[in-house]
Amino acid sequence: MLNTRLSGIIPPIVTPLLTHDELDREGLERLLTRVIDAGCSGVFILGSTGEAPALSSRLRLEMIQATAEIVRGKVTLLVGITDSSVEEAIQLGSAAIDAKADALVTSSPFYFRLSQSDLLRHAEMLTRELSIPLFLYNMPGLTKLVYEPDTVAKASEIAGIAGFKDSSGDLIYLQRVLRLVRGKPNFSVFIGPEELLAHAVLMGADGGVNGGANLFPELYVALFRAAKERRIDDLQDLERQVLELSEAIYRVGDPSTSYLRGLKAALSLQNICSDLPAAPMVPLSVEERAGIERWLTRQSA
Amino acid sequence: MLNTRLSGIIPPIVTPLLTHDELDREGLERLLTRVIDAGCSGVFILGSTGEAPALSSRLRLEMIQATAEIVRGKVTLLVGITDSSVEEAIQLGSAAIDAKADALVTSSPFYFRLSQSDLLRHAEMLTRELSIPLFLYNMPGLTKLVYEPDTVAKASEIAGIAGFKDSSGDLIYLQRVLRLVRGKPNFSVFIGPEELLAHAVLMGADGGVNGGANLFPELYVALFRAAKERRIDDLQDLERQVLELSEAIYRVGDPSTSYLRGLKAALSLQNICSDLPAAPMVPLSVEERAGIERWLTRQSA
Amino acid sequence: MLNTRLSGIIPPIVTPLLTHDELDREGLERLLTRVIDAGCSGVFILGSTGEAPALSSRLRLEMIQATAEIVRGKVTLLVGITDSSVEEAIQLGSAAIDAKADALVTSSPFYFRLSQSDLLRHAEMLTRELSIPLFLYNMPGLTKLVYEPDTVAKASEIAGIAGFKDSSGDLIYLQRVLRLVRGKPNFSVFIGPEELLAHAVLMGADGGVNGGANLFPELYVALFRAAKERRIDDLQDLERQVLELSEAIYRVGDPSTSYLRGLKAALSLQNICSDLPAAPMVPLSVEERAGIERWLTRQSA
């Protein structure tokens, strides 16, 4: 169980699939090993990048157990329990605790248009039932709901709430949140979109949960450190690389799901795992994949 | 299993709860009995009004079995299997088939921003695995995704897809869909928002899946018939009553979930079932509930 | 000046252009003559279909004068004065009064995100300065602002506010408005989207301000009468024709402005006026235009 303040790069691990309900365990091992070796401070499974809401409960449990066995305490293990049902989230959280996860992560339930007091009550229900630290995860683009800064501040007072991850892409929002929770020694704040990692750290965030760290974990670790150590030339150079990757891999084909499908295509081209996304999505087309291949080849040249 | 074209009023049944994971079976029986006695042609459980995405899988299975036992073939039984995971939807659908449901209903998966071809593939995956008729359910306000009219037309060609329910509230959209599927003898179209029921029927829709029919099923059956039989004076009079109900019950308190919480409050005031909504929502406040009580009293006076 | 309750079809007249700042006066005369001869009860110039916000003040004044000369009291003349500046709207309204317009029409100012009390104050400022009846025009898709039903009800109490036009496309909204203003003898309500004309009339609306009436005014007059006289078979048949027109002409090419550009292309193919839209828009492409031509030819065959 987590008992220090988290910081650094914690990749939101993709869920490697053999078929739509079958885990690619070998791919997962290659992926986790690389990420851990690169200096990431933790791994976060079953988030949006992990496609968790599209997976069966059974597969999510398998993913928790497989990851726990591979990670074995080498780094912090965070497990996403986001679900449209509170009860299902509690069951998933219990399984994660049994598997020795260090902390849990939840976004808001994502079907109904809940109020801010519903969101707070949701966090309280989960912390009451689940005995390890819980992070809240702001992902309005997919959940339709935003944790207002005041709600984050109130949540940070709940025993058991250990931090916050923001994937809104809105740095004014993140500043407003940081202003309210700054100074709480046991509450850490992470940023999702990797293009904003360095600036969030300069604003006082503790680190990043960045999808690209599945692919090039060293790059994100280096960018985090450059920001932390205020090496601005390095920061600008590394940030440019992050943006290049983002343009080359996350914006290929249908824009609605190109981030996920591009990331898995690139991992497959690196021989890490299959490019199969969760159903009903399909891999990038041959042409789209070839474009990513050319870009990756140029990078390693 | 459904083998005729559906029509008429099919209430989207609320899920009566004792606690957040405990079914109010007696309440359910009272509710279903009343609805069936009033002349509804079917019941649809585990839709949005049934709060299905917020319920545990276990409770959803219990709801299917309890409803099947109570309904016992008296009217058509439709079961919602909407889930963010295709695999979970298939498992729910199999349970519904085992319980002798007549048809299944699904909206799109509701976490990722899927493409139209993803939506079509989703429908195909479900019909391949599940052997009874499947209705598609357009609910963009909650799923963030719309079935484009062309997608509905393509889906109507898939064996196993038996119809479409639209809860967009957009009658131009519904007209565009009806224009494309008109003339398919085994494809029926229903409307969700009850304020639009009569006009959808005049446009050619087959009936309504209207939340208020939990409360006053006769009113909706009468409105459907007035529209079907083109009794415009009656239609206008009944439509006015529907709008009054909608203003009095669905727009009380926090607007985001007032429809669900108002409907359950009114059912509780009619001694049908508890007013507890699915977690993390809470019942209306005492004052809000008192306002609904006053309105209901005036109606019965 | 208008002194009876308005009803029937009042086409939102397109502004025929020779160049981006030059009125096609002959085209305007052909257009107005046809519309008046077809039995429309009025004409509404300088609305959204009239592209007014994209025209210079000078051209708007010319359009008012030219229309007033051609119409000469044969039908009711409504003039749009919508502007992002209240002062500019007042100046335009004064010019319309000088030209003997019967009534004015305004949507909300459309740059800032104003509150409901701002919208009400806006209506009051205009009626205080302008001595002829004023209609409010709800067009949230372009103005970003909606007149809440309560705001419409309050506005209907202001001396000088004579009616309301709704182009939201949301018939639940329209019903809620009608419920609040029903029974006010001097307040009329019109619907914008022509696909919904008949149903709005069945709900109690007084008529339609429908773009397609520039092209086929008889069709809309006939549909209005069928709804008014409750001839449902005729209504359904005519409504189907309206939908066909809408699919064939308003959904060609770039969807954002296809309505305007398609309508002007069709008018040009009927030799009424030029197909030039207001700057910076351009006419449909040759291929897009040819598709409309084929459809029009089939109609007249």
Add this chain to the structure above:
Amino acid sequence: MLNTRLSGIIPPIVTPLLTHDELDREGLERLLTRVIDAGCSGVFILGSTGEAPALSSRLRLEMIQATAEIVRGKVTLLVGITDSSVEEAIQLGSAAIDAKADALVTSSPFYFRLSQSDLLRHAEMLTRELSIPLFLYNMPGLTKLVYEPDTVAKASEIAGIAGFKDSSGDLIYLQRVLRLVRGKPNFSVFIGPEELLAHAVLMGADGGVNGGANLFPELYVALFRAAKERRIDDLQDLERQVLELSEAIYRVGDPSTSYLRGLKAALSLQNICSDLPAAPMVPLSVEERAGIERWLTRQSA
């Protein structure tokens, strides 16, 4: 006329009003004098903060002339010509040229939902008619339209387009734009939201057009310099002050227009100019104003 690359702080000057169509010329002089004395490199009038779309054409011309007389070449003068009509924008631009403005600024027309090629054509039409440098201004929250990064890149190739201002609040978007226009020696990029100023500068932007610089110009000049000189401790300290101001002044009362009304309230409390916003808006309430007064008093203590 501008012939060097712009940088630094260029406040978007509020338009001080005595009545809704009367300029507060003395207030304007006090405001401009303070801003110029504080080291701002230019002033930008008739932008969103200048409430230009809500002002009459006459008042906009008066504002141009009054500002030009007061500024008299001491700093760069940029004039906003944003209008829903291209022709009106051209007339305004010609007047600005006559008054010796250094550059013009335009956002997209803001009524119709234009395409990217319409936006590019709009920029070309303006540069063809207006002989001084033109900046494009991305303000999707109010115009509903975004200049896609590719469109900005294409626009940067048009002779006469001298730069870009982004008020989207989306730093990923800004990075994507900067990546495409980096290296063009005569194309400068500015950021609107002041909370993001320092980070935009670290990303390569040339400066800020920040509303708060009407109130505390020295603060924004200092923050710009800290970012430019990479003094991160100073940057963090000053950024915190900017955020405090933003929370205290821009988020008081009705959120839709609280930025404008709060800014004018604070300027009035500083005895710079009246707190009257453009019609149909009204000043903050007495209580809301008192809250801002208390905050300002604490700052100067």
